[in-house]
Amino acid sequence: MGERLSVIGFDADDTLWQNESFFRLTEDRFAELLADYAEDTHLRERLLEFEVQNIGHYGFGIKGFMLSMIETAVAVTDGRVEGHVIGQILEMGQEMLRHPIHLLPHVEETLGRLTDRYPLVLITKGDLLHQEQKLAASGLGDLFAAVEIVSEKHPATYEHAFSIHGMGPKHAMMVGNSMKSDIRPALDVGAHAVYVPHGIAWALEHAETPEGHPKFHELPDLGGLTALIDRLE
Structure with a gap:
């Protein structure tokens, strides 16, 4: 890497x-x-x-x-x-x-394995109060070193978050299901980006897949994330 x-x-x-x-x-x-x-x-x-x-x-x-x-x-x-x-x-x-929170496959065990190795930062957009409530209800809060709830996700969002909580975008990875909000802007600032498609995507979150980009990765679910990181490092 x-x-x-x-x-x-x-x-x-x-x-x-x-x-x-x-x-x-x-x-x-x-x-x-x-x-x-x-x-x-x-x-x-x-x-x-x-x-x-x-x-x-x-x-x-x-x-x-x-x-x-x-x-x-x-x-x-x-x-x-x-x-x-x-x-x-x-x-x-x-x-x-x-509505109660339903965790997706392999989320809890994957975060549990990674939290002792790296600072994990939740970077999410939406209503501040509701996002905080969902995180609390998920039971995952203690696994994150920091939480960033933003109104929109731009390259500057990741530049800031990865510089504040790590050594900058070149030493960072973003994991998400939105090509437009999670993947493309993270790649734009030099971070690794792992696309985990959900199957149902809001029309406004579609964007072109960055085929061939050396820092773009795709997994079917979070179960393979630890192994991917091990291969990259």
Whole structure:
């Protein structure tokens, strides 16, 4: 590898625990709820439009998704959406906020093996309070040396995190499921990046795979991460 690792960053949602599947199930329920007002594909397209518009206002996470569903309902009903429909949308969002954490395969044992070897940093974006609640509920908090909850992930995000908690990006690795947020920006600053695809990805997180990049790696799950690091070092 050339430079030994001094820090490893991990994404949270859909890297350590399930997340996107709950959004898609709620979106299905939302489509059923508004079926009398809009065709399924059109409704989902309008919802995505509102989500894109609202990222700058509400950021990422369930609360912004709830508000985007409400705005979509108002739009497709020409403002005639009934109060009980708004109530059901709010209840769906509240159910998402209350949903228990389901860890993905090999997460706990992999983090447990690595935490004594390197500082582990959780680098996640979204609602501050909810991300803190999910980390607490996961039982993984003690395995991380630091937690960075950010509004967006840019190359500068990783430059800062890996310099503060390690010896800089060239001595760092980022592990995540989003090509756009976890992989590409980490590679851009010189870090190793390990792509662990989840299978369900939000449309706004798609990006081109950096085929042939010497620091790009892909694993089917976290079970092979320790062996990959051993090979690189």
